[in-house]
Amino acid sequence: MSAVMITRKVRKWEKLPGKNTFCCDGRVMMARQKGVFYLTLFLITGTCALFFAFECPYLAVHLCPAIPVFAVLLFLFVMAMLLRTSFSDPGVLPRALPEEATFIEMEIEAANGNVPAGQRPPPRIRNVQINNQIVKLKYCYTCKIFRPPRASHCSICDNCVDRFDHHCPWVGNCVGKRNYRYFYLFTLSLSLLTIYIFTFDIVHVVMRSMNGGFLNTLKETPGTVLEVLVCFFTLWSVVGLTGFHTYLISLNQTTNEDIKGSWSGKNRGQNPYSHKNIIKNCCEVLCGPTYPSVLDRRGLLQEDTLISSSNPVPQTTKTTAPLIPNEHTPDDAKPSIAASAEKSPSPKEEHPAATKVPPLASPETDAETSIAKERAH
Ligand SMILES: [Zn+2]
Numbered sequence: 295m296s297a298v299m300i301t302r303k304v305r306k307w308e309k310l311p312g313k314n315t316f317c318c319d320g321r322v323m324m325a326r327q328k329g330v331f332y333l334t335l336f337l338i339t340g341t342c343a344l345f346f347a348f349e350c351p352y353l354a355v356h357l358c359p360a361i362p363v364f365a366v367l368l369f370l371f372v373m374a375m376l377l378r379t380s381f382s383d384p385g386v387l388p389r390a391l392p393e394e395a396t397f398i399e400m401e402i403e404a405a406n407g408n409v410p411a412g413q414r415p416p417p418r419i420r421n422v423q424i425n426n427q428i429v430k431l432k433y434c435y436t437c438k439i440f441r442p443p444r445a446s447h448c449s450i451c452d453n454c455v456d457r458f459d460h461h462c463p464w465v466g467n468c469v470g471k472r473n474y475r476y477f478y479l480f481t482l483s484l485s486l487l488t489i490y491i492f493t494f495d496i497v498h499v500v501m502r503s504m505n506g507g508f509l510n511t512l513k514e515t516p517g518t519v520l521e522v523l524v525c526f527f528t529l530w531s532v533v534g535l536t537g538f539h540t541y542l543i544s545l546n547q548t549t550n551e552d553i554k555g556s557w558s559g560k561n562r563g564q565n566p567y568s569h570k571n572i573i574k575n576c577c578e579v580l581c582g583p584t585y586p587s588v589l590d591r592r593g594l595l596q597e598d599t600l601i602s603s604s605n606p607v608p609q610t611t612k613t614t615a616p617l618i619p620n621e622h623t624p625d626d627a628k629p630s631i632a633a634s635a636e637k638s639p640s641p642k643e644e645h646p647a648a649t650k651v652p653p654l655a656s657p658e659t660d661a662e663t664s665i666a667k668e669r670a671h
């Protein structure tokens with residue numbers, strides 16, 4: 295009985311752990327729960343459609359032809375910022391490969407010494423110094439990494455996200471290092487659009503009422519009433535949210551840090567990331583460099599499938615190319631994945647502040663790795 299090896303090429307996004315969904319062959323990345331995101335799309339497009347149908351024709355003739363033009367431009371900008379925030383990688387940090395995880399576990403065990411039975415081991419924390427301030431790096435038990443400063447694990451997406459701000463169901467994605475500025479521009483432009491529509495709704499009703507009476511106006515333009523209601527309730531929340539994020543940006547602080555009170559209170563230190571200057575903080579958050587995604591979602595993997603000639607059903611599937619394993623990865627495949635895996639870009643490389651980089655397993659550490667494997671078994 296002979297066997298045939300079939301090689302199939304798969305993209306890395308197909309094997310990524312975490313609870314994300316991907317479209318367009320990995321170009322689009324979102325959280326799995328998208329119901330509220332569709333509601334956002336519906337509210338924005340619905341309100342704008344009513345505005346273009348009921349207000350714009352009258353206002354363009356009787357007030358100024360530029361009113362619909364500016365509304366279209368603002369609407370397009372809002373949608374562009376929303377989709378840019380929703381469809382991008384917020385800054386997900388790759389999980390440790392099995393050998394890296396084993397090595398980090400070994401290091402932690404060695405550092406903690408022998409903990410007597412029945413006693414709780416000390417918390418897994420590393421300290422780094424940033425701007426003369428000690429910052430704690432916590433160990434993520436899911437991703438098996440010491441999180442870089444400001445990173446946090448999103449329980450909804452099940453990923454560690456760099457400079458994690460919050461998970462926003464309205465945009466259907468996490469908000470983090472790579473999409474925060476687009477999120478802020480989205481809330482800012484949406485505030486302007488809401489104020490714009492609300493103002494011209496009122497202007498429209500007042501102009502028509504002077505000619506034909508208030509009740510007749512409401513009968514002639516029923517969409518206006520709906521728009522005014524939607525805009526009125528949206529206005530407070532969106533303008534309030536924009537104000538809150540403007541405050542956070544001026545302090546160079548994240549929502550996560552604000553909620554946890556990381557830099558407030560008597561015993562807490564000062565925010566080491568702040569430049570102590572509002573302009574500098576705003577420039578860093580809004581005009582700083584854009585960071586590439588470290589996931590390499592569209593990178594290729596090779597998946598070998600062994601097929602017996604007498605039995606054409608695939609018997610074993612063994613991945614021999616770089617892969618970020620997940621809970622579905624067969625145990626026997628993990629060592630071979632890690633052995634042949636290209637070292638994924640270390641999240642810590644983006645953080646000069648994370649002075650102590652957890653050592654990664656490499657060919658030079660074969661002896662240590664074999665010890666680790668023995669322990670693991
Ligand atoms: Zn994590």
Ligand SMILES: [Zn+2]
Pocket residue numbers: 325448449450451452460461462467468469
């Ligand atoms: Zn999330």
